[in-house]
Structure formats: C-alpha cells, structure tokens
Amino acid sequence: MLSTFALDTQVIKPGLCTGCGACQGMCPYWDSYEGRTICFFDCERTEGRCQAFCPRMPADLDALKNKFFPAETLTPEIGPFRGLYLTRATDAAIRGNAQHGGTMTALVELALKEGFIDSAVLTQSKGGLDAKGVLATTAEEIRACSGSTFQIPPTLAVLNQALKENKYHKIGVVGTPCKTLAVYKMKSKPLPENDNNADNIGMVFGLFCGWGLEWNDIHNLTAKYADPEKVSHMDIPPSKYHSLVLREDGKDISVDLDEVNPIVRQACHACTDMTAEFSDLSVGGARSADGWDVDKGWNQVIVRTEKGEQLLNLAREKGILEFKDVPETGLQKIKNASLGKKRNGEAYMHELNSK
CATH class of the missing domain: 3.10.450 (Nuclear Transport Factor 2; Chain: A,)
Incomplete structure (x- = not known):
C-alpha cells in the first residue's frame, strides 16, 4: 500500500482534495481550516486509514460497488438503482426550512425514530455559510441542519471521532458524492486490523451534487x-x-x-459522480415538466439498497412523505446528466495526468 505521504503528492498538491474530512479525526497529523486540508507533520507510515479512506486516492470502484450492491441493481450511468421517486415532506415546518422539499430531513428524522440509525453525521450552516459537521442525536438537532451549503466542511472528521469513541452503533451519514464514497471505503475495511469500528455505520444518505465552492x-x-x-x-x-x-x-x-x-473548487472538476452512487438512497432537487416554481418544493429520490427501500416505504406508510408521479423522461434525464458529469470528470483527470 502507498505511503500516507501520497495524500500530499497525489491529492493535496494537484488540487484534488475535496475537503471531506475522511483523513481527519483519527490522528493529530491532519486538520482543516476554512475548507483547506492541512497536514501538520510528514508521516512515514507505509499504510494508513487517512489515504485508504480518501475519496480521491485510486480505488477499484466497480469492485467496491460489487461488494455492497447486488449486480442486478447496477447501472452504468447512476450506479445502484431500485427506483426513482418524487417526494416532499408532509410537515410544512420541515419544508419551510429546507432547500427544496425537505425529503432528506424527514427521512433522517424517521430513520432515527424507527431505529434504522441511532445518530446522524450532518452538515449545519448559517444560510449556507460557515458550514460545519455535527453529530445529531435528536429530531431537533436534525432539523437544525436543514438547508444546503455549497461550502465543503470536513464533516467526516465528526464521523471518524464518533466511530473512535464507539458510543453509537448505527450512525447515519448524510453527504455529497465524495463523502459517501469515502464512507463506503471505510465500510470496506481496507485495514482490517484497524477498521475504526466501521460496522457502526448504519445508513448512508447521499446528496446530488454538481460542485462545491471555495x-x-x-x-x-x-x-x-x-x-x-x-x-x-x-x-x-x-x-x-x-x-x-x-x-x-x-x-x-x-x-x-x-x-x-x-470559484468552483478545483477538485470538483475531477468528480465523476453526480448522484452519490455509494449510498442507501440519494436525494436531489426535483426536475419535471411542472416548471421550477413547482419543482423547487419537491425532491427526487433514488433508492439504491433494500434498507433504503424499507425506509422510503415506511415514510409513505406513515405519511411522512408525499409522493407524486415521476415524468416518463425523468430517469433518462438523470442518467444523461450523470453521464455528462462522468465524461467531464474523466476528461479533466486525463488532461491533469497528461501534464
């Protein structure tokens, strides 16, 4: 395995660091300041969780998907797929503080209430600014994290700390595609003798993402x-x-x-995942023929795993979410947009590697 110094040479210096925080919270060498990842000391370890978890370090993504998702659910455009839905929270208070339909907040809150998870690693911001990672254990704390930010805080440092403390055993994680990939790298236990209690990760909730900002x-x-x-x-x-x-x-x-x-982060140009393919379910803003005035109050949800499907079905059964029909062209539009991001990311990396 590569030395942890590879993070500096292959990720930090080329501008590929996403700022996700996967390398932080496990040792005193790594930290973050205003969206920038900082290494305080050179490390001579031949292997380490920091580089094993980093979403920008090389990995066999097909093998990772096959490890966690049934082959029959895998699609080349958007990864694991069990269904696409248009939803919004039935609770007007949740919708009022959400970026769109409040689906993510409602689902995480329901997952906590019904025992799918016992805590949740979330991102909290002030209207989209001064973002930070938090560990929520109550519905009130989950609702305080409603809304979106285009800053990228090191949220996964909070996850690493929670895993290290071993207090919670079904931790939910909400994150953008780079963060959810890092979480699945953790779940794969690349260093079995030092897995950082990866089995304590309960569910992964993905967020659609085009890019983050400096x-x-x-x-x-x-x-x-x-x-x-x-x-x-x-x-x-x-x-x-x-x-x-x-x-x-x-x-x-x-x-x-x-x-x-x-002011788009340089690392985002290298991203090939728009829909957070490594997750139990993914949530983004709705796109339909109804137009933006309607769509901005709804979400689209991709279900990826059996556990994600169980949670969404429970949300329907209990009236936590409202559903409406997905347009006939809805799935193909997501696939096309996702393929566009994959091609752009691959082209960016090809150009970077050819220099």
Missing part, C-alpha cells in the same frame, strides 16, 4: 449582494436560469452564474 470566495460573493448574517437560504436553479439565488429577509437575490463558476 470557502472564502462564496462568503465574499454573498457579501457583495447581501448581508451574510441575514441570508437564510441559497440555491442553484436549473441551468436555464444561469444563477445562484440568495434569500435575504425573505426576498430572493439572483447572482449571475458567471460570477460563481470561477
């Missing part, structure tokens, strides 16, 4: 158009709107995407 740059861009302390929400509408939307004091402010694209 930590300070998104704060500065927000401050250009609004008071960051008053921003309660930020979102990226469908591509035809070509904008980032900030909500300040209940009013939406549109920022041209031309100002946003230059």
